[in-house]
């Protein structure tokens with residue numbers, strides 16, 4: 001591994017009590033180039049721009065995918081990654097679907113651990129605090145032919161993070177747009193999935209909502225995801241979540257919630273979540289909670305659903321009554337080393 005440390009580190013001017021998610025970057029980043037059919041040296045370099053031309057294939061044809069993951073600092077200053085191997089596996093599932101060469105797991109893990117270790121002072125400690133880490137893979141060949149690129153870059157950048165959509169949000173159930181289709185790339189963390197979500201989300205924002213609940217592309221009768229999150233619904237005391245498929249991202253936080261719910265002996269149904277059942281439950285007052293989960297947000301509790309022209313309010317549950325809040329606490333206590341980790345999810349850096 002080639003290490004080139006920053007000669008002008010910014011860490012001394014970083015204020016962990018005042019920063020915004022995604023705009024502040026740690027002092028270093030990881031890069032690794034793919035050329036002539038193989039990955040080159042892993043490099044740790046100062047964070048900053050890298051030059052490309054507008055003819056770069058990644059920006060023309062969207063051959064790009066990424067991951068989202070976090071590192072946490074406990075009260076004694078110990079640093080942990082959360083289930084990093086899941087991200088190492090998933091980036092390669094995304095890569096395969098986008099015809100991007102897979103990044104060997106050892107390169108991914110070595111880059112990740114070296115970056116987090118060298119910039120550990122950037123990881124804020126405290127409620128909701130973490131380092132959000134963004135590994136990404138994209139096509140860098142300078143060529144305009146619509147074909148698979150011959151050059152790529154693997155990079156890892158990171159930003160200090162605090163709670164993302166902290167306040168309860170209202171979500172519009174999509175009756176027209178969808179984020180994925182059978183045979184498509186919905187399961188992948190493909191950059192284009194996010195690009196295609198922005199316009200419908202903008203329309204929902206204009207209608208007064210914060211996010212969209214994505215429904216299936218053919219009937220719009222089934223929940224798939226919400227915003228950039230997996231979605232959970234609680235009717236009475238049963239939790240429902242859509243089964244992952246080629247249309248739905250296999251979220252690490254989603255999987256963690258399912259395992260935590262099982263540990264608490266909660267009743268969980270993983271399968272079809274019908275819009276009409278959720279609406280009927282809202283009307284007969286058995287719908288208790290709807291929430292989204294994802295790495296960035298951890299948990300986002302929904303306060304209202306937009307359904308056709310109706311604005312349907314959800315109950316306001318206390319922390320003690322909410323399954324979402326309870327499972328979020330179970331999860332963050334493990335992530336931040338405040339609870340035992342029977343699952344072996346924490347990885348010490």
Ligand code: COI
Nearest residue numbers: 068069228294295296297
């Ligand atoms: C994540 O939760 O890691 C995401 O991908 C959301 C991100 C687009 C901010």
